[in-house]
Amino acid sequence: MNKCIFVFLLLLTLCINAQExxxxxxxxxxxEFKIGYSGNVIWNNGLTFGAExxxxxxxxxxxxxxxxxxxxxxFLFNSTLGFTTNFSSKTDTGLFTNFGLTWRRTxxxxxxxxxxxxxxxxxxxxxxxxxxxxGNDVKxxxxxxxxxxxxxxxxxxGRLRKxxxxxxxxxxxxxxxxxxxxxxxxxxxxxxxxxxxNFKKKK
Amino acid sequence: xxxxxxxxxxxxxILVTLLSFFSCSNNDDLSDLxxxxxxxxxxxxxxxxxxxxxxxxxxxxxxxxGPGSIGLGFRNSTFKNKIEKACAVVYFDQRGxxxxxxxxxxxxxxxxxxxxxxxxxxxxxxxxxxxxxxxFLMGHSWGGCLGTATLLKNQNExxxxxxxxxxxxxxxxxxxxxxxxxxxxxxxxxxxxSIDFWESTLNLINTVPLIYDESAFFDMNNxxxxxxxxxxxxxxxxxxxxxxDVLFEYNFITALSTGGNTQAILIDxxxxxxxxxxxxxxxxxxxxxxxxxxxxxxxxxxxxxxxxDNLGSSSKELVLFEDSGHEPMxxxxxxxxxxxxxxxxxxx
Numbered sequence: 001m002n003k004c005i006f007v008f009l010l011l012l013t014l015c016i017n018a019q020e021x022x023x024x025x026x027x028x029x030x031x032e033f034k035i036g037y038s039g040n041v042i043w044n045n046g047l048t049f050g051a052e053x054x055x056x057x058x059x060x061x062x063x064x065x066x067x068x069x070x071x072x073x074x075f076l077f078n079s080t081l082g083f084t085t086n087f088s089s090k091t092d093t094g095l096f097t098n099f100g101l102t103w104r105r106t107x108x109x110x111x112x113x114x115x116x117x118x119x120x121x122x123x124x125x126x127x128x129x130x131x132x133x134x135g136n137d138v139k140x141x142x143x144x145x146x147x148x149x150x151x152x153x154x155x156x157x158g159r160l161r162k163x164x165x166x167x168x169x170x171x172x173x174x175x176x177x178x179x180x181x182x183x184x185x186x187x188x189x190x191x192x193x194x195x196x197x198n199f200k201k202k203k
Numbered sequence: 204x205x206x207x208x209x210x211x212x213x214x215x216x217i218l219v220t221l222l223s224f225f226s227c228s229n230n231d232d233l234s235d236l237x238x239x240x241x242x243x244x245x246x247x248x249x250x251x252x253x254x255x256x257x258x259x260x261x262x263x264x265x266x267x268x269g270p271g272s273i274g275l276g277f278r279n280s281t282f283k284n285k286i287e288k289a290c291a292v293v294y295f296d297q298r299g300x301x302x303x304x305x306x307x308x309x310x311x312x313x314x315x316x317x318x319x320x321x322x323x324x325x326x327x328x329x330x331x332x333x334x335x336x337x338x339f340l341m342g343h344s345w346g347g348c349l350g351t352a353t354l355l356k357n358q359n360e361x362x363x364x365x366x367x368x369x370x371x372x373x374x375x376x377x378x379x380x381x382x383x384x385x386x387x388x389x390x391x392x393x394x395x396x397s398i399d400f401w402e403s404t405l406n407l408i409n410t411v412p413l414i415y416d417e418s419a420f421f422d423m424n425n426x427x428x429x430x431x432x433x434x435x436x437x438x439x440x441x442x443x444x445x446x447x448d449v450l451f452e453y454n455f456i457t458a459l460s461t462g463g464n465t466q467a468i469l470i471d472x473x474x475x476x477x478x479x480x481x482x483x484x485x486x487x488x489x490x491x492x493x494x495x496x497x498x499x500x501x502x503x504x505x506x507x508x509x510x511x512d513n514l515g516s517s518s519k520e521l522v523l524f525e526d527s528g529h530e531p532m533x534x535x536x537x538x539x540x541x542x543x544x545x546x547x548x549x550x551x
Contacts, residue, residue: 043454088451090239091250091302125304127248130241131330133323138330141243146304180306182247182299182461183468189456 028200030054032167036194038082038174044092046084048192052076052102070108078102078116084190090128094145096176097122098152112158112168121150123178152176154192168196233257233332236291240331244323245316247305250274251324252294255287260336261551262328263365263543264293266321266346266353270469271462273301277343279447281536289544290339290551295324297349299465301458312468314478318352325360339547341365344502344529348373351480354487363490363550364516365543368502368529371510374479376502377415380423381408383503387430396437404430415476427500431528440498441526443533484513491519492546494539496527520546 032052039045056075061068079099086092100118130144156172172192179185236257241248252275253262263286265277274294286292296303298317305311321340329336340361342350347369354364370376385408388401404426411419435442491514495507504523511521522542524531532539 040454042451086451086454089302089453091241091296092454092457127241128239128250130243130248131327132243133326136326138326144241144243144248146248146306182303182305182464183307183309183312184461184464186457186460188454 026200027053028198032196032198034080034170034194034196036170036192038190038192038194039084040188040190043086043088044084044188044190045087046082048080048082048194050078050080052078052196055101072106074102074104074106076102076104078118080118092125093127094123094125096124096150098150098176100152102154104158106160110160110162110168112160112170114154114156114158114170114172116152116154116156116172118152118154121152121176123148123150123176148178148181150176150178156192158196165199166195166197170194170196233260233291240327242320242324242327244320246307246311247298247303247320249298249303249305249320249324250296250301251327252278252296253291253328254278254283254294255291256289257291257332259290259551260332261290261339261547262293262332262336263290263339263341263547264295264321264324266295266340266342266349267297267300268344268346269300269462269466270297270345270349270474271300271464271466272345273449273453273458273462275301275449275452276445276447277532278449279445279533279536281532281540282447285537285540286543290547293324293328295321297465299468300462302453303461309468312465313472314349314352314469314474317349318356321349321353322357322360337362337551339363339365339550341367341543342369343367343532345370347371347502348474348478348480351484351487354489355480355483358487358489361489363492363546364487365492365494365546366510367494367532368496368499369493369506369510370502371484372479372481372506373475374415374477375481375506375509376475377420377423378413379503379505380420380427381411381413383500383505384408384423384426384430387498387500391434391437391439396439397433400429400433417470417475420475424501427529430500431498434498434500434528440496440528441534443528443530444536445530445533481509481513484510485515488515488517490546490550491516492542493519493521494524494531494542495521496524496529496531496534498527499529501529518550 034050036048038048054076058073060071081097083095098118098121102116104114106112124147125145127144130141132139132141154172154174156170158168158170160168174190174192176188177185236253238253240251267274274296298320299312338361340350347366351371384404388404391401434440493510495504524535527534
């Protein structure tokens with residue numbers, strides 16, 4: 001399972017690079033980076049880093065009484081790497097990464113609404129001192145933890161800052177599943193607040 | 204070229220250092236243990252939170268209720284300030300409970316495997332703290348079922364068994380609910396306490412089937428918990444005061460989700476319909492202490508006498524808590540701690 005996920009992630013990265021070669025805009029022109037808090041405040045707190053690569057963009061202009069209304073619809077490839085831990089215990093620490101597609105609408109005032117679906121996700125838990133028991137043998141486990149398939153869905157709001165290096169900020173509610181976790185699947189909910197930036201947009 | 208190699212190496216070094224930090228326990232001072240270790244057994248990683256005075260290498264292993272509850276739920280101020288001063292207490296998140304994790308099918312959950320997990324925990328503690336470590340086993344509610352199953356597998360590892368309002372006879376709960384509700388409801392109505400509630404309880408037991416029915420079982424089980432709330436409000440028992448600070452230690456979304464699954468699997472396997480250890484209690488011969496709330500509505504007090512009468516131990520004691528229901532460790536905490544410490548001191 002882990003190997004399959006790795007191959008998927010690799011292919012996705014190659015796809016993104018291939019896309020870049022077909023377009024006139026450079027990879028950095030199309031890519032925004034993001035950094036933010038991720039957690040549910042009470043139990044899990046952590047950081048996420050990521051990138052969003054603009055795949056398709058459509059500008060819709062509608063005539064309204066007060067003038068023209070411009071909405072931009074974007075599809076972006078999205079990738080995230082995150083770290084989460086519970087400061088009160090040592091049993092809930094993990095690294096996760098996910099890849100997927102984001103749909104984002106930006107209105108004339110720069111207000112954004114987005115939905116990100118990340119079908120490719122991997123969560124690796126890191127456990128404290130662990131001993132494995134097999135029959136009468138007890139052995140300490142090196143770098144203990146477990147890997148889970150972890151798809152996620154995020155719904156969020158944001159604000160675009162046109163022409164700035166710090167291109168915007170976002171607030172998402174993220175719903176992630178981890179499976180196989182014990183006998184089934186375990187859900188987790190987190191809030192994500194952070195900033196997007198693009199070094200190429202300095203004007 | 205050297206720079207290209209050095210930067211990834213530095214990153215790997217920092218990552219390994221960070222991850223090693225998270226893999227370390229923070230206190231191995233035996234007189235004041237504060238450690239979390241994981242037991243990996245049969246595709247499950249189960250946390251054992253170890254606190255207290257381990258200078259004599261005496262460990263009290265606690266088995267939580269549920270099934271599917273949390274190990275640290277026991278750790279109220281009485282445990283912290285009294286029992287942990289007398290010995291080291293091991294709060295164990297069982298398979299599929301609390302923050303334990305792993306990957307296994309539904310067949311990976313059974314009383315048998317969970318009992319093996321407890322024995323695996325003993326092996327790990329011996330490996331870490333020395334083969335001269337000594338153990339007492341304590342089980343509350345469902346932990347009473349698991350503890351009994353563990354002892355029936357191997358009681359030689361333990362110096363004593365403490366059953367607190369325990370479920371050594373899950374199969375018997377259904378019929379005892381009916382008997383106990385009738386008894387307590389009539390008592391309370393005669394005393395003029397919460398008459399409407401107790402009349403509704405009598406109505407409930409008059410409508411449930413006489414043979415096991417899962418839906419009726421859980422109706423009575425819910426009623427039992429509500430009944431203890433009423434008894435507390437009417438001053439018949441002390442209100443349980445659980446001041447354990449587990450709010451931040453457990454991600455409750457994770458714990459409730461995984462614990463609920465575990466409970467459902469065990470019930471589907473016939474836990475409440477077919478499992479009873481009453482006839483095998485005579486095989487348990489280590490010193491035993493039975494602690495029970497007189498007004499336990501969840502596991503009625505008649506189970507306490509049953510355990511006392513059937514245990515094969517030559518040294519056994521039954522203590523009834525006059526002002527308690529299902530959780531005497533929270534409603535008469537001082538007396539509870541006194542009895543536990545006395546038992547450990549006498550048998551360690």
